Amino acid sequence: MKEESFITLLKQEPLQIEVGRLIKDMRVQKHLSQGDLCQLTHTSRQQLSKIENGRIGQLNLEKVRQLINACGEQLHITTSFDNPLQISDRTEREDAVLIAFAAGEIKKAEELLQVIRRWNYPPSYITAQCKRNVGIAVSYHFMGMEDRSKLRMSDLVMGLCYLGCDKEADRFIDIYDRTISSGEKGLMAKEEAMIKKGAV
Known part of the structure; x- marks a missing residue:
């Protein structure tokens, strides 16, 4: 196994993966291309791709909020969650x-x-x-x-x-x-x- 793919496996945290999947699903559901969403949120295509694939080290809540809002949804944060x-x-x-x-x-x-x-x-x-x-x-x-x-x-x-x-x-x-x-x-x-x- 290549070291790069092993490191990728280690770095993928469940929260990043779930948020990325959520943003991609919302974008597709709203018939927005990656380019459309990038333009609406002033995000580079590379950064959006990393976010959607759960490959971003630390989540920026403000950026996540912008992406979700651009898809016509709202971000709500709670302190209770099902998955510790x-x-x-x-x-x-x-x-x-x-x-x-x-x-x-x-x-x-x-x-x-x-x-x-x-x-x-x-x-x-x-x-x-x-x-x-x-x-x-x-x-x-x-x-x-x-x-x-x-x-x-x-x-x-x-x-x-x-x-x-x-x-x-x-x-x-x-x-x-x-x-x-x-x-x-x-x-x-x-x-x-x-x-x-x-x-x-």
Whole structure:
């Protein structure tokens, strides 16, 4: 798996994806092209495309309000929501751990994981906590503790399903599987390079 596509998978937060899908659906329903909506809201086509595809790092509520208003709808914000994973939080350090594992850089990943392993996250940082737990599960896998790795993921998935976050549970399983698969390929490539180097 290319590192770019893996990073894209990690960076896609449920809130950005849902808002992007909502804006695109409204735009299509109102028979507006991307160009029309860009002109109405003074937004570049590139920015609108990123928003609609859920690939924008941090949502700008004013921009979202402008896009929704241009589609003839209103934006209402409430403090209650069905999905606790809709809270956006920063996950750069957790992402760095998973990216290092996926690259087969196990030592680097373990060093990065050590920093965040015992952090006490605020209750709203659910995505960051989930990614850290995926990182710990992957760490167990590369230490040869397969049962412990699967148990850690099982606990995470059951907790998310209990909260009604089945889609997010599937997403974290996908991140776990891809991280391990990519990391093992990276390790094999490094071993092959060492063998070739030794043979020369």
